[in-house]
Amino acid sequence: MERTLRVEDYLRRLGLRSSGPPSVEELFRLQTAHVERVPYENLEIWLGRPTTVDPAESWRRIMRGRGGYCFHLNGAFSVLLRLLGYAVSRHVGGVQGSAEAPAGAAGNHLALTVSGLPTDANPGGRWLVDAGLGDAIREPLPLVEGVYRQGPFTYAMRRSEAEPGGWRFDHDHRGSFTGMDFRPESAEMSAFEAKHEHLSTSPESGFVRVASVQRRDAAGVDLLRGLVLTRVGLPPADGGPGTSVTLERREDYFAALADVYGMTLDDASSAEKDALWSRLLAAHEEWLAARQPA
Numbered sequence: 001m002e003r004t005l006r007v008e009d010y011l012r013r014l015g016l017r018s019s020g021p022p023s024v025e026e027l028f029r030l031q032t033a034h035v036e037r038v039p040y041e042n043l044e045i046w047l048g049r050p051t052t053v054d055p056a057e058s059w060r061r062i063m064r065g066r067g068g069y070c071f072h073l074n075g076a077f078s079v080l081l082r083l084l085g086y087a088v089s090r091h092v093g094g095v096q097g098s099a100e101a102p103a104g105a106a107g108n109h110l111a112l113t114v115s116g117l118p119t120d121a122n123p124g125g126r127w128l129v130d131a132g133l134g135d136a137i138r139e140p141l142p143l144v145e146g147v148y149r150q151g152p153f154t155y156a157m158r159r160s161e162a163e164p165g166g167w168r169f170d171h172d173h174r175g176s177f178t179g180m181d182f183r184p185e186s187a188e189m190s191a192f193e194a195k196h197e198h199l200s201t202s203p204e205s206g207f208v209r210v211a212s213v214q215r216r217d218a219a220g221v222d223l224l225r226g227l228v229l230t231r232v233g234l235p236p237a238d239g240g241p242g243t244s245v246t247l248e249r250r251e252d253y254f255a256a257l258a259d260v261y262g263m264t265l266d267d268a269s270s271a272e273k274d275a276l277w278s279r280l281l282a283a284h285e286e287w288l289a290a291r292q293p294a
Contacts (some may be wrong), residue, residue, distance in 0.1 A: 037066040040134040041213040070132030093182035104162035111182035134214040135221040
């Protein structure tokens with residue numbers, strides 16, 4: 001890993017001054033800070049910028065105030081955890097967008113586990129540590145079968161029926177996907193290259209079809225799909241859970257990126273922002289037309 005990747009810079013990006021020796025408490029603090037400060041987003045695709053799964057590249061983009069999706073977020077986060085002394089493993093996973101989708105680790109997700117941190121409730125000491133599940137977990141989950149509550153959401157961990165020896169995460173019923181399976185063996189980043197190429201370039205990819213930005217906090221999720229911004233979770237001060245607003249003006253969209261997600265897009269030129277807005281507006285109009293009765 002390049003010497004230019006400095007742990008103190010990453011911690012500062014997470015709003016943390018320092019991190020102590022590996023512990024359950026510190027692990028929770030790190031993941032919570034990551035999902036609250038580093039958004040899940042696929043705007044590089046919509047800006048026309050090719051990316052790779054190289055953790056160093058993802059790390060540098062995060063330092064520029066951006067985020068990414070699972071290959072980027074968990075790729076960089078796994079490096080940070082290793083540099084901090086955690087026993088972290090990468091795993092081939094698979095997210096299912098609907099109940100009809102077959103279970104299993106299809107390779108469209110990079111999952112992380114950390115081992116060696118036992119507690120009374122988790123004597124095995126293994127944890128699902130995932131900063132790349134978008135609107136899902138805010139804190140690590142023990143690899144112990146059970147139901148877990150985090151803020152307004154309820155999750156479950158169980159043994160995977162599709163991946164022998166693997167695990168299954170079941171999302172809250174209000175989540176953007178139904179669940180995720182991951183394999184028990186560790187994987188190198190090269191295992192995700194082909195799927196990343198598909199997700200970032202194929203017209204069949206949901207990332208190519210819909211621009212998405214997500215951010216988890218203690219009370220819920222801010223979900224931006226196209227031009228529709230939705231708050232899911234505990235009621236905010238000025239409205240109820242699941243309230244949505246359409247960002248119909250260019251200035252409102254970029255203001256939401258900055259105010260809600262901390263993304264000022266300082267790394268994008270005016271021309272790139274203009275092109276992004278044009279693509280978003282065209283996609284939104286196409287979506288509206290598709291909703292009209294025949």
